[in-house]
Amino acid sequence: MNYEGVLTKMQTENGSPIQYYLIFENDFLNVNQLLDKKVSISFLRYQCLNCSLEKKIFRQGFCYDCFYEIPQAADWIMRPELSTAHLDKEDRDLEYEKKVQLQPHVVYLANSSNVKVGVTRKSQIPTRWIDQGAHEAIEIVEVPNRYLAGITEVALKDHVSDKTNWRTMLKNEIKDEDLIQWRAKLKQFIPTEALPYFIESNTETNLEFPVLEYPTKLNSLNLDKTPFYEGILKGIKGQYLLFEDNTVFNVRGSEGYVVGIVIN
Structure with missing residues (x-):
């Protein structure tokens, strides 16, 4: 074939x-x-x-x-806190930026090599977790735009990693973590404007790789x-x-x- x-x-x-x-x-x-x-x-x-x-x-x-020209590769893709569409302010293409940035976003905890914090559009769950090789994950907040998700991630990065160790993930040298406990511990560090969107009721998602x-x-x-x-x-x-x-x-x-x- x-x-x-x-x-x-x-x-x-x-x-x-x-x-x-x-x-x-x-x-x-x-x-x-x-x-x-x-x-x-x-x-x-x-x-x-x-x-x-x-x-x-x-x-x-x-x-x-x-x-260096197209909106799909702008800095706010990798650094959501740089999003400006909610201010009606263009970076490279305001129409595209509004379409992507002004939709529900989730800040989550995922465990692929260690517990890490990340941001994704709500429509990308659980795809984002699968792409990162996470065997367990949980949502922390669901906010109406990318900017709020970005500033939440920045605030939490001081207390939990935002990187995956791909070597550990691929060797499967992992341990299970209580992500509900982690979420409760990190709640105090969520910025005031994102706190009303905190999620307490859901359980963690477990993923099985082939x-x-x-x-x-x-x-x-x-x-x-x-x-x-x-x-x-x-x-x-x-x-x-x-x-x-x-x-x-x-x-x-x-x-x-x-x-x-x-x-x-």
């Missing part, structure tokens, strides 16, 4: 276990069905996710020019340095493919790369 297309982050469907899909222009692939099969990946060329030109990918699947065998040490596949790789797929976690020889491949980190995939 042969597939070819530009990589974008894997689409997911929550279940026991989570289902993963690679979506190409004229085809799609249920990645779970590749477990225990030999898979080869060949890097063919670049294709910017915005302009579609064959230009070297700079960040987030975009070429250098697009990354992994037959976790790697014991990690060798990260970089398609620029290794344009051809072949191995037996043993698991999928977060946005990573985990192979039998301890190679791990970050699909999301390779967005905008056109690849050929062969399954034996």
Whole structure:
């Protein structure tokens, strides 16, 4: 079986276990069905996710020019506290910014390698948690815009991590935490304007990843340095493919790369 297309982050469907899909222009692939099969990946060329030109990918699947021009790559994406659409103030494209920023956002706690705080649009739950490889997560506040979620995250970062240790997550060297207890402990640090949106009543969500065998040490596949790789797929976690020889491949980190995939 042969597939070819530009990589974008894997689409997911929550279940026991989570289902993963690679979506190409004229085809799609249920990645779970590749477990225990030999898979080869060949890097063919670049294709910017915005302009579609064959230009070297700079960040987030975009070429250098697009990354610094389009609203999908603006600073407020990574730093929600910089959002200004609620003030009717444009950064790169006010219409786009209003559409994304002025909708319900959730501040959450997720445990993928340790307890971390994060922000996402309400519509992205539980997708965001799956993408981060979290085995458990819980909402803390649900606010009407991205700015309020951003300032809440900034306030909580002083008391809990905002980073995932991807190595720990992929090796599954994790421990369960009482996220309800964590949420109660952190409530006192939530900014006054976000406090009315605090959630007390929900329970934590548990997620099950399709992994037959976790790697014991990690060798990260970089398609620029290794344009051809072949191995037996043993698991999928977060946005990573985990192979039998301890190679791990970050699909999301390779967005905008056109690849050929062969399954034996």
